[in-house]
Amino acid sequence: MLPAAMPNLLVILDIDGTLIRSTRVDDGVIAAAWADLHGHAIDTNWSRYRTSTDRGIAREILGERLNRPSDDGAITQVEDAILGRYPADLRLEQMPGAQRLVSTLRALPGVGVAIASGSFPRTARLKLGASGLHVDQVPKAFSDAHDERAGVIEAATRLACAEHAIAAFAARVYVGDGVWDLAAARSLGIGFVGIGDGAAAERLRAAGATRVLPDFADLQRALDTIFTAALVREEAA
Ligand SMILES: [Mg+2]
Known part of the structure; x- marks a missing residue:
């Protein structure tokens, strides 16, 4: 399913507003x-x-x-x-297609998956649990790793490199719903896919995001968009 020329790729996912509807x-x-x-x-x-x-x-x-x-x-x-x-009976909706996307990416040879969330670690784990998303095996970094989003992405990358026993991934893509997620991807010179619809999608596009999906319900489109983003490095505006 990967384009033939694709180098090994790390797909790094935000949680809130990206994998689960929690914002x-x-x-x-x-x-x-x-x-x-x-x-x-x-x-x-x-x-x-x-x-x-x-x-x-x-x-x-x-x-x-x-x-x-x-x-x-x-x-x-x-x-x-x-x-x-947070209420004791907290239940959160998964973003449509999120579980299938994570499972599919993890099964692809040459592809790594990691989570980089700006949440506090304990609240992030609470929210993931409340959504029923199964990401136990996915390396995760939270805001205790770094005050800056880009620093959390770097921490998640180090965990994924350790999991795959490699020094680096040839390409990385960050998938997130905030304009700050785009800014972090730009500061690192990595690919970016925005998640949002309506006004949220417009905010991402206005900030310069060229690849924005409403969710992951269309799995093939999500994969194609992520793989295309991997071939393009976001640059500071
Ligand atoms: Mg978010």
């Missing part, structure tokens, strides 16, 4: 946790922050907006508050 729940939970903990009404337009991970954003809010300590202990307190705000 609406997340926004409410995160805002409520900040209100509980610091009485602060946070801006949930994540594109307005410098960093694009839960940890980086928490550090920004604490240090720059609230002028409070932003050490690891203070950030763990934020993570605890957010984790405690």
Whole structure:
């Protein structure tokens, strides 16, 4: 199924808004946790922050907006508050075709799969569990690896290289739903596939994304789009 000229490829997937529909729940939970903990009404337009991970954003809010300590202990307190705000009976929808895409990619020779999420690790695992997505075997990196999304992608890449016992993948593609995901792919000079429909797709296209899918329901189209993106490096605008 891979084009003959395709070198070994690592497909790196975001979680929220990409593999599972969790962004609406997340926004409410995160805002409520900040209100509980610091009485602060946070801006949930994540594109307005410098960093694009839960940890980086928490550090920004604490240090720059609230002028409070932003050490690891203070950030763990934020993570605890957010984790405690998810309902006990949380159920999240998988993005159509997500499970089949992950399983298909993992079965292809020459292709690696990894997850790079900006979520806190404990909330990410909670959300994955609530979605029923089976990705136990997939190497995963979260915001505890790095405050910047690009740093999390690099951490996920190192885990995937270790899994496949190789020094590097010849090509990488990041699949994500945020304009910050495109920015991270550009900063690393790797391929990008955007996930979104309607206004979200328009935001990605306006930021310069040339490959945007609504979801993975059309498996062949998703694979073709990812493989094509692997042959093109995103460049800083
Ligand atoms: Mg996302």
